[in-house]
Amino acid sequence: MPTEMSIAELMDDIGRAARSVATELATTGSDQRNAALKASAASIRNASADIQRANALDMDAAESRGLTAAMLDRLMLDAERIDAMATGLDAIAALHDPVGRILEEWERPNGLRIQRVSVPLGVIGIIYESRPNVTADAAALCVKSGNAVILRGGSESFQSSQAIYACLREGLTAAGIDADAVQMVPTTDRAAVGYLLSSMADSVDVVVPRGGKNLIKRVQDEARVPVIGHLEGICHVYVNKDADVDMARDIVLNAKMRRTGICGAAETVLVDREVAERIVPDIVSALQGAGCEVRGDKTVSSLVADVKKATEADWSTEYLDAIVSMRVVDNIEQAIAHIREYGSGHTESIVTDSTGAAEQFFRDVDSAIVLQNASTQFADGGEFGMGAEIGIATGRIHARGPVGADQLTSYKYVVRGSGQVRP
Amino acid sequence: MPTEMSIAELMDDIGRAARSVATELATTGSDQRNAALKASAASIRNASADIQRANALDMDAAESRGLTAAMLDRLMLDAERIDAMATGLDAIAALHDPVGRILEEWERPNGLRIQRVSVPLGVIGIIYESRPNVTADAAALCVKSGNAVILRGGSESFQSSQAIYACLREGLTAAGIDADAVQMVPTTDRAAVGYLLSSMADSVDVVVPRGGKNLIKRVQDEARVPVIGHLEGICHVYVNKDADVDMARDIVLNAKMRRTGICGAAETVLVDREVAERIVPDIVSALQGAGCEVRGDKTVSSLVADVKKATEADWSTEYLDAIVSMRVVDNIEQAIAHIREYGSGHTESIVTDSTGAAEQFFRDVDSAIVLQNASTQFADGGEFGMGAEIGIATGRIHARGPVGADQLTSYKYVVRGSGQVRP
Numbered sequence: 120m121p122t123e124m125s126i127a128e129l130m131d132d133i134g135r136a137a138r139s140v141a142t143e144l145a146t147t148g149s150d151q152r153n154a155a156l157k158a159s160a161a162s163i164r165n166a167s168a169d170i171q172r173a174n175a176l177d178m179d180a181a182e183s184r185g186l187t188a189a190m191l192d193r194l195m196l197d198a199e200r201i202d203a204m205a206t207g208l209d210a211i212a213a214l215h216d217p218v219g220r221i222l223e224e225w226e227r228p229n230g231l232r233i234q235r236v237s238v239p240l241g242v243i244g245i246i247y248e249s250r251p252n253v254t255a256d257a258a259a260l261c262v263k264s265g266n267a268v269i270l271r272g273g274s275e276s277f278q279s280s281q282a283i284y285a286c287l288r289e290g291l292t293a294a295g296i297d298a299d300a301v302q303m304v305p306t307t308d309r310a311a312v313g314y315l316l317s318s319m320a321d322s323v324d325v326v327v328p329r330g331g332k333n334l335i336k337r338v339q340d341e342a343r344v345p346v347i348g349h350l351e352g353i354c355h356v357y358v359n360k361d362a363d364v365d366m367a368r369d370i371v372l373n374a375k376m377r378r379t380g381i382c383g384a385a386e387t388v389l390v391d392r393e394v395a396e397r398i399v400p401d402i403v404s405a406l407q408g409a410g411c412e413v414r415g416d417k418t419v420s421s422l423v424a425d426v427k428k429a430t431e432a433d434w435s436t437e438y439l440d441a442i443v444s445m446r447v448v449d450n451i452e453q454a455i456a457h458i459r460e461y462g463s464g465h466t467e468s469i470v471t472d473s474t475g476a477a478e479q480f481f482r483d484v485d486s487a488i489v490l491q492n493a494s495t496q497f498a499d500g501g502e503f504g505m506g507a508e509i510g511i512a513t514g515r516i517h518a519r520g521p522v523g524a525d526q527l528t529s530y531k532y533v534v535r536g537s538g539q540v541r542p
Numbered sequence: 543m544p545t546e547m548s549i550a551e552l553m554d555d556i557g558r559a560a561r562s563v564a565t566e567l568a569t570t571g572s573d574q575r576n577a578a579l580k581a582s583a584a585s586i587r588n589a590s591a592d593i594q595r596a597n598a599l600d601m602d603a604a605e606s607r608g609l610t611a612a613m614l615d616r617l618m619l620d621a622e623r624i625d626a627m628a629t630g631l632d633a634i635a636a637l638h639d640p641v642g643r644i645l646e647e648w649e650r651p652n653g654l655r656i657q658r659v660s661v662p663l664g665v666i667g668i669i670y671e672s673r674p675n676v677t678a679d680a681a682a683l684c685v686k687s688g689n690a691v692i693l694r695g696g697s698e699s700f701q702s703s704q705a706i707y708a709c710l711r712e713g714l715t716a717a718g719i720d721a722d723a724v725q726m727v728p729t730t731d732r733a734a735v736g737y738l739l740s741s742m743a744d745s746v747d748v749v750v751p752r753g754g755k756n757l758i759k760r761v762q763d764e765a766r767v768p769v770i771g772h773l774e775g776i777c778h779v780y781v782n783k784d785a786d787v788d789m790a791r792d793i794v795l796n797a798k799m800r801r802t803g804i805c806g807a808a809e810t811v812l813v814d815r816e817v818a819e820r821i822v823p824d825i826v827s828a829l830q831g832a833g834c835e836v837r838g839d840k841t842v843s844s845l846v847a848d849v850k851k852a853t854e855a856d857w858s859t860e861y862l863d864a865i866v867s868m869r870v871v872d873n874i875e876q877a878i879a880h881i882r883e884y885g886s887g888h889t890e891s892i893v894t895d896s897t898g899a900a901e902q903f904f905r906d907v908d909s910a911i912v913l914q915n916a917s918t919q920f921a922d923g924g925e926f927g928m929g930a931e932i933g934i935a936t937g938r939i940h941a942r943g944p945v946g947a948d949q950l951t952s953y954k955y956v957v958r959g960s961g962q963v964r965p
Contacts, residue, residue, distance in 0.1 A: 146905055227927055231916055238908070240938050320762065324938050339743065345768065345939040366961040373963035459565075481956050482569055485661070493654055493959030502964065503955070504650055515663050515747050515952040516768040517940040529938040532926070533904050536916030538789040540796035541925065 129306070130314045133269055134322030136299040137242040141267040144300055145239050149216035151294055156259050159290025160208035163255065166286050167201045173282035174251065181249075181275050189380040189439050193249045194276055204255045204283070207507055211259045214506040217524040218265045232535045237528040239265035241324035244315055245509065246271045246338065248330035251279035257327070257509050258287050258301045264527040267300050269323065271315060273330070274307035316341040327522070329510045332437075347522060348514035351437040352382030352465035354495040357454045357480070358398060359471035360391040366492060367470045368402050373494040374468065375443050376409045382511055383466050383498030386438055388445045389454045395447045396422060403445070411441045418447035434461040451476055455483045462486060464513045466498035487513055487520040552729070553737045556692055557745030559722040560665040564690040567723055568662050572639035574717055579682050582713025583631035586678065589709050590624045596705035597674065604672075604698050612803040612862050617672045617698055627678045627706070630930055634682045637929040640947040641688045655958045660951040662688035664747035667738050668932065669694045669761065671753035674702035680750070680932050681710050681724045687950040690723050692746065694738060696753070697730035739764040750945070752933045755860075770945060771937035774860040775805030775888035777918040780877045780903070781821060782894035783814040789915060790893045791825050796917040797891065798866050799832045805934055806889050806921030809861055811868045812877045818870045819845060826868070834864045841870035857884040874899055878906045885909060887936045889921035910936055910943040 144152075163170070174196040181194055196204075217237060224234040243266045247253045254272060261268035272280040280303065288298040304311045316326065316338060325345045328338040332351055339346070356374050358367045374385035390399055395418060403413050403423045413419075414429040426445075433444040434457070448454045458467055468490040469480040477491040488498050488511075498521070500508025505523030512518045518526035567575075586593070597619040604617055619627075640660060647657040666689045670676045677695055684691035695703040703726065711721040727734050739749065739761060748768045751761040755774055762769070779797050781790045797808035813822055818841060826836050826846045836842075837852040849868075856867040857880070871877045881890055891913040892903040900914040911921050911934075921944070923931025928946030935941045941949035 142908075145908070225927065227925070231920065231925075233926060235943075339766065343762065345937065347939075363961070369961065369963055377964055477958070485565075485568070486954065488955045488957065490957040491959060493957060493962040494964050496964040497654065497957065497959075497962070499964075502650070502654075503656060504648065514768065516770075519952050520955045529942050531909065532911045532943045534911065534913040534916055534920065535900070536914060536920075538786070538792065539916040539920065540792055541800055541917050541919040541922075 126306070126308060126310045126314055127318070130304070130311060130319065133302050133304065134242070134319045137267040137269055137302060138322045140297045140299045141239065141241045143297060144265050144267055147265060147296065149218065151296060152262055152265065153212040155262055155291045155294035155296050156208045156212035157290075158293035159255070159259065159287045160205040160212070162286035162289040163201060163205040163208070163283065166282065167198055170196060170201050170279065170282040171198065173278040176278045177251070177276055186275070190249055190275075192380055194251065194279070196251060196279055200252065204252050207256060208259045211263050211507050211524065214263065214524060217263065217528050222530055229539050230537060231539055234533045235530050236533050237525075237530050240527055240529050242267045242269065242322055243527060244269045244271065244319075244323045244326040244344070246312060246315070246326060246328045246330070246334065248273040248334060249275045251276040251283060253329060254280040254283045254303070255287065256507050260507055260509055260524050260527060262291070262300055263524045266527055268302070269315065270301065270303040271312055272303065277307055312337070313341060317343050320344050327509055345517075346514070347512050347518055349510045350463045350465065350513040352384070352498070352511065353387065353435060353437050353461060353463040354383060354385045354465055354498070355387050355389060355458050355462060355467045356385045356495060357389040357458070357467065357469045358391060358394070359451060359469055359473065359476050360393040361473040361476060362394065362398070362470040363472060364398055364401065367398055368405050370468065370470055370492070370494050371402050372405050372409060374496055375406060376411055376441065377494070377496050379441050380439050381496070383496050384439065385495045386436065386443065387434060387461070388443060389448050389457060390445070391451070391454070392418070392447050392449050399423060399445070399447070406443060411443055414442065414444045416446040419445045437463075451479060455480065458484055458486070465511060466490070466495045468493060468495050487511060549729070549731060549733045549737055550741070553727070553734060553742060556725050556727065557665070557742045560690040560692055560725060561745045563720045563722045564662065564664045566720060567688050567690055570688060570719065572641065574719060575685055575688065576635040578685055578714045578717035578719050579631045579635035580713070581716035582678070582682070582710045583628040583635070585709035585712040586624060586628040586631070586706065589705065590621055593619060593624050593702065593705040594621065596701040599701040600674070600699055609698070613672055613698070615803055617674065617702070619674060619702055623675065627675050630679060631682045634686050634930050634947065637686065637947060640686065640951050645953060652962050653960060654962055657956045658953050659956050660948075660953050663950055663952050665690045665692065665745055666950065667692045667694065667742075667746045667749040667767070669735060669738070669749060669751045669753070669757065671696040671757060672698040674699040674706060676752060677703040677706040677726070678710065679930050683930055683932055683947050683950060685714070685723055686947045689950055691725070692738065693724065693726040694735055695726065700730055735760070736764060740766050743767050750932055768940075769937070770935050770939075770941055772933045773886045773888065773936040775807070775921070775934065776810065776858060776860050776884060776886040777806060777808045777888050777921070778810050778812060778881050778885060778890045779808045779918060780812040780881070780890065780892045781814060781817070782874060782892055782896065782899050783816040784896040784899060785817065785821070785893040786895060787821055787824065790821055791828050793891065793893055793915070793917050794825050795828050795832060797919055798829060799834055799864065800917070800919050802864050803862050804919070806919050807862065808891075808918045809859065809866065810857060810884070811866060812871050812880060813868070814874070814877070815841070815870050815872050822846060822868070822870070829866060834866055837865065837867045839869040842868045860886075874902060878903065881907055881909070888934060889913070889918045891916060891918050910934060
């Protein structure tokens with residue numbers, strides 16, 4: 120392990136290189152940036168066997184450390200997932216250029232013509248945990264938007280990420296862009312994260328953490344740089360009294376069970392008392408039939424025999440697993456109050472045929488994404504049509520909800536005059 | 543002075559009240575918020591004599607502490623300035639509603655209809671220094687955008703700000719809005735700022751500091767909450783070789799001397815060598831004629847006799863006074879390099895008739911506002927047509943340039959479906 124002194128030197132070197140490339144990148148044309156992404160995709164496809172070998176090392180280590188099934192699934196790469204990663208880069212290359220867009224323009228009575236034009240943020244630090252594909256997705260979104268990026272992956276995925284990282288640098292070089300546009304911290308020493316968060320405000324413009332509660336808490340505690348925050352997703356499906364019964368069951372089942380390990384997976388189902396008797400047994404049996412453990416409040420337990428009792432802790436737990444908590448509420452106000460108390464501001468869905476109920480839910484639920492009659496698993500940049508995402512921001516500053524290439528830009532005002540002075 | 547313990551209790555009470563009002567405010571109609579602003583304006587006009595009496599106390603204290611002329615000017619309120627403050631509130635009331643705007647909407651191939659809708663940020667903390675009118679402007683912009691605000695003014699303007707604050711609460715109450723939508727920290731104890739920055743992440747969504755270097759540095763060091771940063775304005779006017787001579791002189795004169803105490807005032811003038819002989823003497827004599835001290839580099843000194851020598855420190859000094867530094871550069875590249883090295887990313891203007899030079903300047907100067915053939919003193923929310931501003935953000939996150947009511951919002955995604963589940 121490097122000493123603290125050498126971590127500082129190492130990270131300062133990385134920061135300096137990133138800042139220098141960022142200045143260059145900001146004036147690179149989108150053709151060149153897209154060429155780099157396509158070359159990276161080709162390089163990943165060519166190196167699929169290498170990446171799988173690197174991933175096998177990570178998987179062995181993870182299994183011997185007893186990681187959960189959900190964590191192992193996040194870590195695993197096979198030929199199909201590697202190809203999907205490359206396809207993802209090609210898709211990002213095909214997106215519109217997020218840089219140089221005229222976001223607004225207007226003319227003032229004095230003749231000044233003002234444009235608000237998108238520009239790169241500069242240098243972005245990404246701190247993530249086990250998913251190795253974040254290495255490709257996050258770096259590609261940063262390059263797409265003209266930013267230099269410093270990647271700091273989790274120790275679990277270190278070998279896999281290094282293999283992917285090599286492909287990205289190959290792609291940048293092939294397109295004539297300085298490979299330091301994408302850098303990866305070459306150590307799993309946690310001190311490097313501390314240094315990145317606390318001592319690199321001059322060379323890093325924003326940090327995007329992707330991971331669990333502990334990572335986010337550490338980032339919030341230590342960061343002296345701006346953060347685009349990603350909290351966990353304690354997502355709710357609320358079945359309103361005016362819900363279609365079949366739709367409610369299908370949405371709950373999909374929101375919980377399609378993939379249990381993603382942040383948009385539902386963790387709690389709320390059902391209006393007026394329809395509970397008719398709907399709860401049906402939903403519980405569908406969930407249990409799909410292998411989901413249901414933990415219910417008193418009313419749910421009274422309606423269905425083989426349901427575990429939910430404890431207070433269940434309402435604020437992100438299971439990321441085939442477990443769901445279920446509560447019967449008196450009305451929409453109580454559902455909204457429950458979400459305000461226990462939710463994490465990520466994604467919530469109301470199932471209802473009532474426009475009034477949906478509007479009330481949209482207005483009073485203060486989450487990044489609110490849906491009517493759709494699964495919470497749509498909380499995803501790709502599903503929103505953004506091509507890809509770095510994550511779902513639950514903070515309120517700069518970006519909220521899916522963070523794609525457009526969200527990784529800032530802007531400047533360009534003002535054209537003809538000699539105006541201010542009276 | 544309250545003890546540290548009581549500061550924590552005091553601030554926690556303020557934070558709790560702000561969070562609670564923010565939840566209410568987010569669903570208040572714009573009519574009610576605008577009525578509160580108009581009632582506040584009326585109240586300020588009625589209380590003009592009281593506010594002047596309070597301001598006289600602040601001015602006496604400031605003079606006896608030997609504040610500079612620029613600082614005294616920032617602090618001073620007379621009937622005219624108080625009336626302008628009230629007019630400012632009326633103008634903010636007349637602006638469009640920044641909340642509930644549909645920023646984008648689109649439909650996905652699966653039929654999901656997605657809207658990105660503006661929502662208030664929540665609770666905003668404003669930390670500012672001597673200008674008492676910030677109390678009214680900042681609070682009004684927050685109320686306009688549905689946010690609760692916690693104001694922490696400078697000790698120099700404490701009496702003036704309290705008098706204005708009383709009018710704002712009167713206005714809110716008159717419109718039926720909980721007066722705690724606007725709160726002011728009732729102590730000048732600096733520990734209150736420390737507590738706001740470090741311990742109120744749960745009750746404050748963003749802090750906006752307005753003030754000098756020391757304040758900004760303190761905020762950057764201590765903040766555990768998101769910050770919309772405002773650095774000083776080391777603004778440049780660059781006179782390109784293709785500049786119109788008369789226009790260059792008029793713009794430099796206005797950029798420096800219209801008001802020397804604002805952040806958009808120019809501090810450094812750069813002139814291309816090719817036109818220096820023809821232009822520098824003219825500009826220097828205009829500046830000196832207006833009472834401005836000119837500090838020049840070697841070439842400037844060789845062209846004009848009575849010019850003080852600029853030192854290295856001059857290039858990074860925000861004078862906020864009738865002093866300007868002036869340098870002759872070899873070409874546009876050197877001008878841009880100078881701005882990159884010494885500028886603060888605020889506002890820079892190029893004077894040129896060449897579209898090519900202007901485009902190069904726009905692309906390569908990385909500042910919040912870049913102008914061609916116009917005075918840097920246009921760096922102002924009002925001059926941009928935003929009605930008013932809290933300040934000019936020099937950070938790259940969330941908002942850059944003038945921060946008006948629209949910039950004090952976040953957004954949420956509202957998604958309407960018809961039973962969609964994710965494949």
